[in-house]
Amino acid sequence: xxxxxxxxxxxxxxxxxxxxxxxxxxxxxxxxxxxxxxxxxxxxxxxxxxxxxxxxxxxxxxxxxxxxxxxxxxxxxxxxxxxxxxxxxxxxxxxxxxxxxxxxxxxxxxxxxxxxxxxxxxxxxxxxxxxxxxxxxxxxxxxxxxxxxxxxxxxxxxxxxxxxxxxxxxxxxxxxxxxxxxxxxxxxxxxxxxxxxxxxxxxxxxxxxxxxxxxxxxxxxxxxxxxxxxxxxxxxxxxxxxxxxxxxxxxxxxxxxxxxxxxxxxxxxxxxxxxxxxxxxxxxxxxxxxxxxxxxxxxxxxxxxxxxxxxxxxxxxxxxxxxxxxxxxxxxxxxxxxxxxxxxxxxxxxxxxxxxxxxxxxxxxxxxxxxxxxxxxxxxxxxxxxxxxxxxxxxxxxxxxxxxxxxxxxxxxxxxxxxxxxxxxxxxxxxxxxxxxxxxxxxxxxxxxxxxxxxxxxxxx
Amino acid sequence: xxxxxxxxxxxxxxxxxxxxxxxxxxxxxxxxxxxxxxxxxxxxxxxxxxxxxxxxxxxxxxxxxxxxxxxxxxxxxxxxxxxxxxxxxxxxxxxxxxxxxxxxxxxxxxxxxxxxxxxxxxxxxxxxxxxxxxxxxxxxxxxxxxxxxxxxxxxxxxxxxxxxxxxxxxxxxxxxxxxxxxxxxxx
Numbered sequence: 001x002x003x004x005x006x007x008x009x010x011x012x013x014x015x016x017x018x019x020x021x022x023x024x025x026x027x028x029x030x031x032x033x034x035x036x037x038x039x040x041x042x043x044x045x046x047x048x049x050x051x052x053x054x055x056x057x058x059x060x061x062x063x064x065x066x067x068x069x070x071x072x073x074x075x076x077x078x079x080x081x082x083x084x085x086x087x088x089x090x091x092x093x094x095x096x097x098x099x100x101x102x103x104x105x106x107x108x109x110x111x112x113x114x115x116x117x118x119x120x121x122x123x124x125x126x127x128x129x130x131x132x133x134x135x136x137x138x139x140x141x142x143x144x145x146x147x148x149x150x151x152x153x154x155x156x157x158x159x160x161x162x163x164x165x166x167x168x169x170x171x172x173x174x175x176x177x178x179x180x181x182x183x184x185x186x187x188x189x190x191x192x193x194x195x196x197x198x199x200x201x202x203x204x205x206x207x208x209x210x211x212x213x214x215x216x217x218x219x220x221x222x223x224x225x226x227x228x229x230x231x232x233x234x235x236x237x238x239x240x241x242x243x244x245x246x247x248x249x250x251x252x253x254x255x256x257x258x259x260x261x262x263x264x265x266x267x268x269x270x271x272x273x274x275x276x277x278x279x280x281x282x283x284x285x286x287x288x289x290x291x292x293x294x295x296x297x298x299x300x301x302x303x304x305x306x307x308x309x310x311x312x313x314x315x316x317x318x319x320x321x322x323x324x325x326x327x328x329x330x331x332x333x334x335x336x337x338x339x340x341x342x343x344x345x346x347x348x349x350x351x352x353x354x355x356x357x358x359x360x361x362x363x364x365x366x367x368x369x370x371x372x373x374x375x376x377x378x379x380x381x382x383x384x385x386x387x388x389x390x391x392x393x394x395x396x397x398x399x400x401x402x403x404x405x406x407x408x409x410x411x412x413x414x415x416x417x418x419x420x421x422x423x424x425x426x427x428x429x430x431x432x433x434x435x436x437x438x439x440x441x442x443x444x445x446x447x448x449x450x451x452x453x454x455x456x457x458x459x460x461x
Numbered sequence: 462x463x464x465x466x467x468x469x470x471x472x473x474x475x476x477x478x479x480x481x482x483x484x485x486x487x488x489x490x491x492x493x494x495x496x497x498x499x500x501x502x503x504x505x506x507x508x509x510x511x512x513x514x515x516x517x518x519x520x521x522x523x524x525x526x527x528x529x530x531x532x533x534x535x536x537x538x539x540x541x542x543x544x545x546x547x548x549x550x551x552x553x554x555x556x557x558x559x560x561x562x563x564x565x566x567x568x569x570x571x572x573x574x575x576x577x578x579x580x581x582x583x584x585x586x587x588x589x590x591x592x593x594x595x596x597x598x599x600x601x602x603x604x605x606x607x608x609x610x611x612x613x614x615x616x617x618x619x620x621x622x623x624x625x626x627x628x629x630x631x632x633x634x635x636x637x638x639x640x641x642x643x644x645x646x647x648x
Contacts, residue, residue: 006631007627007628007631010630010631010634010635011612011627011631014605014606014612016611016612041638041642042634042638045634045637045638045641045642046606046634048586048587048641049587049602049603049606049607049637050606050607051587052508052587052588052607053607055508055585055587055588056504056507056508056513057504059503059504059507059513060500061499061500061503061504061507061513061516061517061520062517063495063499063500063502063503063517063520063521063524064492064495064496064499064500066517066521067495067499067520067521067524067525068488068492068495070521070525071488071491071525071528072488074525075488378513378514398511400585422514423514440514441512441514441515441518442515442518
């Protein structure tokens with residue numbers, strides 16, 4: 001008898017009952033304490049939903065202007081079509097046939113996969129230019145001098161080509177500055193400059209490696225005797241002059257990130273055989289450690305290139321960590337580290353959770369995640385699938401709610417970089433190098449352009 | 462027994478809309494529709510999809526689809542539920558298109574302080590629980606409890622008979638309530 005009322009309680013909580021039913025339910029509730037509790041549970045759940053409205057209530061979505069702009073564009077298009085139809089009806093058939101022949105010839109010669117749209121949408125221009133470092137297609141060997149290409153990912157047009165030395169790499173640097181390190185006669189040559197500006201060239205002494213660039217400073221790591229430790233030093237990018245003596249001995253860095261305000265360096269230590277993986281906070285000017293976070297169980301040497309990215313406001317460092325729980329199944333996680341406190345604020349164990357969602361065993365998914373990690377403008381993180389087990393996957397993690405979306409791009413991915421707006425992600429493929437433009441919001445591939453390269457080393461915006 | 466307060470509804474101003482001009486495809490008349498309902502539709506889609514950027518795009522698609530369909534409609538038109546129906550159809554397509562959506566719990570063992578992430582998680586407990594439900598259940602709950610539609614209107618928006626919608630809504634409420642209580646206790 002009581003259970004028959006349950007459905008009515010839910011409807012009563014929503015104010016959906018007719019007066020006679022409402023009266024019957026209220027009489028029943030008055031006589032039944034257990035039923036009142038059952039009813040109260042519906043009311044509490046409903047109140048939670050109603051209160052949840054506030055989550056989006058303060059958000060001001062961009063709807064009015066874009067919708068009216070799209071409507072105006074569609075109307076212009078319709079009017080143009082109508083004019084053509086009325087004014088050139090007689091010649092339209094001949095013109096259409098001519099255009100069809102021209103288009104068919106062009107389409108037949110076009111190298112893009114047939115699944116892509118014929119042209120990327122106009123808004124794809126928002127992605128902004130990207131930089132691709134690699135070995136030119138004409139080079140005889142993979143260790144030949146390399147080149148840095150500046151490309152528009154929407155059209156695939158190469159805006160500039162900058163020759164570099166062999167073994168070149170892109171240094172971690174903020175948008176607007178691009179730094180390339182290449183090896184010339186055993187010494188590192190730094191070429192750095194804002195996009196379009198005249199590059200600065202700087203030669204480093206033997207035993208000194210560049211680790212990051214920020215503002216007008218270059219940070220280097222030099223070998224400290226035979227103990228395998230390093231000392232960090234800050235040099236003026238324009239002149240190579242040291243701003244201060246080298247800092248104290250440190251561990252070998254697996255990755256280095258400069259805080260957006262340029263005051264601190266985050267130095268990710270590869271513990272080597274000691275297994276003492278740590279994250280150090282260093283004073284950027286002196287190289288002196290000012291804080292430390294131990295990362296027990298992480299094995300940074302397990303990765304070819306561990307990646308860490310910092311939020312634009314400098315409050316979070318996201319680090320990709322393998323094997324965080326050695327006693328459990330193989331694991332890959334992304335840690336959100338609160339700055340400047342150096343505490344692990346959140347940890348997303350990607351492999352085991354994704355294994356469950358994909359219907360695989362955790363061990364089979366242990367390497368589902370590849371190396372590249374990039375931060376989109378809206379705060380989401382993008383990480384590549386593992387090149388061996390999951391090569392065409394792109395994972396998007398929303399750190400605010402811990403949601404992961406897996407996209408299958410259909411191409412084996414090599415590198416990724418966030419576009420200028422959160423909607424766009426740029427990627428390169430392995431095999432025959434191709435530049436891909438991915439619409440993250442619509443979760444689709446919108447352009448693919450073959451690159452004039454034999455191999456891609458790095459991608460940056 | 463006091464009747465539970467309904468969430469605040471938008472003012473009943475549909476009568477003031479120039480429906481004839483809308484049916485004639487007048488863009489200025491349509492702009493009033495965009496101004497009146499655009500933001501609310503975007504927030505509705507953001508609640509369903511947990512993705513503001515996608516919600517903005519689908520709202521534009523919804524409104525443009527409505528503009529194209531308006532000249533073909535005859536008879537009485539309740540514009541707000543009709544717009545929500547188009548938006549819901551877009552959301553359903555999006556549900557089908559998403560290949561993997563998983564909520565990943567945070568680990569407590571390494572948390573050394575009450576972080577911003579944990580506060581956001583706590584605040585969005587309802588969002589997390591809703592995301593564990595199927596798309597139709599989530600849509601029915603959001604339409605009735607959050608957007609303020611009646612059961613009958615929600616049924617029409619999701620394309621169900623009122624009786625079927627009432628039964629499914631009850632099941633959705635039971636699932637939501639149980640999971641919400643369990644998550645609340647866990648925290």
